[in-house]
Amino acid sequence: MRVLLSFLLFIISFPVAASIVPVELAKRELASTLIVLAEVEEGNAYWDAAGRYIRTPYFLKVSAVLKGNIPDSQLVLVALGGTLSEEAMVVSHSMKLTSGDAGCFLLKSAPSSALPASSQMNQLTCCLPVAGPQGGLLLQDGSYHDPLWGADYSERELFRALGVQQAVKPDGSPYLPQNLEATPFSGQRTITSVRTVSNGRQVAGTIEGGDVLIISGSGFGANRGRVRFSNADDGGRTTLEPPQPTDYLSWSDSEIRVRIPFSAGSGTVSVFTSNGLPAGTTPLTIEWAVTSIYSDFSEFSSDTRQRIELVAINAGEGYRFRYTLDFLLNCDAVNAFQRGFARWKNAIAVNYDLDCVFANSIRGADGIPTIAFSDSLPMGILGQTASFFAGQATAACNQAQTFWYLSDVDMRFANRPGNLSWNFGPQNATFLNFDFESVVVHELGHAKGLAHIIDDGEIMHFSISNGQTLRDIDGSEIPAVAHKLGHSTQVNCINTPAPIRATSDRTLRNCGFCPTVSNSTQVTPQLPKVVSSGAGTYLVKLPKEIPTAEISLIQVNGKIVWKATRTDGASLPDMPAGIYLYQLVTKKQEAYWGRLLYGTD
Numbered sequence: 240m241r242v243l244l245s246f247l248l249f250i251i252s253f254p255v256a257a258s259i260v261p262v263e264l265a266k267r268e269l270a271s272t273l274i275v276l277a278e279v280e281e282g283n284a285y286w287d288a289a290g291r292y293i294r295t296p297y298f299l300k301v302s303a304v305l306k307g308n309i310p311d312s313q314l315v316l317v318a319l320g321g322t323l324s325e326e327a328m329v330v331s332h333s334m335k336l337t338s339g340d341a342g343c344f345l346l347k348s349a350p351s352s353a354l355p356a357s358s359q360m361n362q363l364t365c366c367l368p369v370a371g372p373q374g375g376l377l378l379q380d381g382s383y384h385d386p387l388w389g390a391d392y393s394e395r396e397l398f399r400a401l402g403v404q405q406a407v408k409p410d411g412s413p414y415l416p417q418n419l420e421a422t423p424f425s426g427q428r429t430i431t432s433v434r435t436v437s438n439g440r441q442v443a444g445t446i447e448g449g450d451v452l453i454i455s456g457s458g459f460g461a462n463r464g465r466v467r468f469s470n471a472d473d474g475g476r477t478t479l480e481p482p483q484p485t486d487y488l489s490w491s492d493s494e495i496r497v498r499i500p501f502s503a504g505s506g507t508v509s510v511f512t513s514n515g516l517p518a519g520t521t522p523l524t525i526e527w528a529v530t531s532i533y534s535d536f537s538e539f540s541s542d543t544r545q546r547i548e549l550v551a552i553n554a555g556e557g558y559r560f561r562y563t564l565d566f567l568l569n570c571d572a573v574n575a576f577q578r579g580f581a582r583w584k585n586a587i588a589v590n591y592d593l594d595c596v597f598a599n600s601i602r603g604a605d606g607i608p609t610i611a612f613s614d615s616l617p618m619g620i621l622g623q624t625a626s627f628f629a630g631q632a633t634a635a636c637n638q639a640q641t642f643w644y645l646s647d648v649d650m651r652f653a654n655r656p657g658n659l660s661w662n663f664g665p666q667n668a669t670f671l672n673f674d675f676e677s678v679v680v681h682e683l684g685h686a687k688g689l690a691h692i693i694d695d696g697e698i699m700h701f702s703i704s705n706g707q708t709l710r711d712i713d714g715s716e717i718p719a720v721a722h723k724l725g726h727s728t729q730v731n732c733i734n735t736p737a738p739i740r741a742t743s744d745r746t747l748r749n750c751g752f753c754p755t756v757s758n759s760t761q762v763t764p765q766l767p768k769v770v771s772s773g774a775g776t777y778l779v780k781l782p783k784e785i786p787t788a789e790i791s792l793i794q795v796n797g798k799i800v801w802k803a804t805r806t807d808g809a810s811l812p813d814m815p816a817g818i819y820l821y822q823l824v825t826k827k828q829e830a831y832w833g834r835l836l837y838g839t840d
Contacts, residue, residue: 469506557590
């Protein structure tokens, strides 16, 4: 936590995990209805009742209840994201657990919309983590870790921090805090070197053989143990291991070959023998990371890492993003988003662009990339990207006859960033706000398939603070996206969709969003002019190059309140004062947009 003292006023700079505001433990405790100590067993992913999102159930084997009551010793923690046959979903800033994890979980009841339509799971106590990934304090090396606050607790300290007076076991008998200790490193086993097969880059999440990590040394044991990496999602304050055994390609007493998981970041690599003894540590620098999934779809005999391709989902070219109407009506946000989008296009030409049509809402996996504000993001989350993936199987594919691609991507931003405000720019942020454009640039990185890294000053670094402006795209994210394009623009092994079309166009499509329109001003020349002709009455005049158009006036809720076809303009009807959108569609189906402040000086 960084603190600025000026004129007797404390202004606290909160380190933000990518797009997450650290939420005080006391606030999370207050928001939770249930707090437990438990061990995790991962369940099978499912589509929720609304068919919008894939979710993964984590079955919690409870050892102690610190707050609330449970009917038995097993709970279900439901998290966004997961893989289900030939469909998958990865969500930035969501809770990710693996079987065998243990920790303290702060929970609240899960709504029925988060559960499957019909399942035995519905008979169990199902919960959501409070504040998303901040709802779990993982137990590692004898301590419970609260990474965004940089706090590590013994079990006794954790009880005090949560104000626990009396914990109980699931059977109701008293539970006393345990003295937990980390397994000490004996110093008898060593790692002599770490490199990749290619002796080149060290990157995470790829499937290329040259990127396989080779750990050399002695005392690793003949049987496979575990390799743990620094966790890029929390700056390396916890560790993680490859989520599937298939990432371990070989293991001997003197050499390990392992694929680096996409959530791994720069820091320390640790090796443990099959009986859990430490076998050495060594530093490792991860240059960049790309998102991957694990699936046994088609010809794979077990869950195996899959590469994600970019394809021509929209307009036969790439991906076209639509604003929801509520987002579109915040022109400061729209302009900040478009500046961030333009920064990406200026840095590296990718066939991502705007779609000059708005969406009423985010509908999940519908093939329409969508941008929205949201009041339903978990506490503390500023922005969240949901990436949807689809797999196809055909004998023409060489990855065990499968092909996975990005089928949709949606981005949601918090209406209000914690207890502060958004800085929509273009000026830099202050300590009293979070920079919206910086968060946009980061989330657009996720939308292109990038994962977190640990490198302060890089846009995909896990953290940014209030008052910090981090918008420039000039670091490791460029070779990471170039890697994605390198394999995504090649002829693929399926008929539809086609590969993402290579482009050299670095300009952002001008949809005419958010011109300034009021009683006293006019829109930019290429757009239809809206001129005041009296209080509460406007005249839409079509430019010469658009002699005929269908004109629609649209309320904030998406309802069309007036529509007509005119050749020379039209007087708008009397309506309540407020913000409206107008859309003009020509005979060539060209769309023009404007923002109208009706009856407002």
